[in-house]
Amino acid sequence: MKTQRRIFMLRKSWLLVCLCVAMWMVGAVTVSAEEHLQVKSDMKLELDGKPLQLDESYLIDNSLFVPYRAFAEGIGAEVSYEAATQGVTVQKGGLTVHLTIGSSEAIVGGSSRMMVGPAQLINNSTFVHSRFLSEVFGIRVHYDEATRTVHLVSSGQPSENPAPKTYEITIEGFQFKGGNITVESGSTIIFTNKDKVKHNAVAENGSFKIPLLTTGESGSITLTEPGDYAYFCELHKNAMQGTITVK
Template sequence: MKRIPILLIFLMLFIAPENVKANEMLLQFKNNLLARENKSEATEIKVILDAYPVSFSGPPMITNSTTLVQFRPVFERLGLQIRWDEQNQIIIGQKEGTQIQLQIGNPNANVNGKAVVLPVTPTIVNGNTFVPIRFISESVDAKVEWDEKSRTVIIESKRQFASKDGKFHFTAYGLWKNIADITKSVDTGQMDVFGAQLAIRYFNYTLLLIYSDPKTADSLKNLKLAEYLEHVKKGRNIAKKEIIEEKQTKLFGFDALQIKYMNGNDWDKRIDTLLAFESYSHFYTILNSSYEDTYKSSSKQFQEILDSMTFRES
């Protein structure tokens, strides 16, 4: 605890009308200092992996600006099979396409045969083995962020997705769930996902949907892309007053149209971003839908997904 300045104590004792009051003030001051220090000490480091907390028997710690955690809970949550060489004190974590090797007290690690210098060496504390969490997470291509305010390490694992027809492939991070077989409900943002080539939902109820429409369909014959977009608007009951933005763009080398609009069909307001483009034989729609309060982060996430997305029609 920090020492209470002598001058402050002196003033409190002699300025207060009564010594009793001064003593009460002094006691309150001490209690406030203790409360602040105890609060700081009680703010333990938390780890969230794919939206769920990771439990440890020994609390995470920070050494030289590097967060270290017990290796086993994180390895298991990241899908790594564990081998422990007691004699040489070597940890080996393995999953398809990845092998990580660390040694207690050794600043050099090995990932898929390549040497990596660790910021802090693995160590044993009270019988628990601690390793740098960022290194472990990034070794399996997971995303890692540090929230200073809440003292939380946020990890999102890497996942690969493909549409039913195999034309779209992309990478997404975090806890996404396939909702293609779920009927219209809160899980689907009150949207009908029937017929979608892809329908997935993030843990915060952001949705990503992909639709495909053959140009040979009676209702789509001879339509231009702009006319197809009007067809989509009508089918989704998107009124002109709900449209926030509409623009031309490019997607996979094709001309595309993009609209951003308010979606009031769910229990709370959503902001949807819809992309429409055409190939030689089909029209395609890619839709990202998020609640208004998560739109900013969802929009960034959607752009990252688009940047990773590939399209091949045949």
């Protein structure tokens, strides 16, 4: 009986050791995963062609999170924060958005909407999902992989001195869709490749040349001098041509 009891106690001790080791390993993996998911970003942001100044931003689950106050004020919104409830409020153009730190739910104009991730504190500052906060206020978002720039295009009415505009040309089916366009001086033109082969855009007069773009990649140019800019794809010149007229 003593021998059996000793064996039982040894087995029990061994099981406890294994359980502790397993719990330690799970804890280690969890911490590692959390650290891996939060990465400081080097992406640049532009609103209607002008740089949007932010002290820092982070990639969380491959989504760009930005400091809500600096970002919201940069797009012309008013912000407030309630410490008691950890609630964030952003107002612009008659629309009010309520966020809560730690929650992925947003209240947009009284209706519930879900974000890709919760508003959260990083280095004592509140960070929110940049695309969500842009699009709820009618701002389009385009990412240029080649320059690692997020282009924000507002839908506001033109002012007396309007900001430079942004235009889009889609490369698809070996064509520049919307490729023959007229733009204002200082406008930015974004080329996005949706084909499964590489394409680019090269001006006949040598004024610009976008690098070869793979599927889903974008490249942009800004034209300030009036005139006609004929361009082509370097790899498919005979089939892919277009003209940008700057006025």
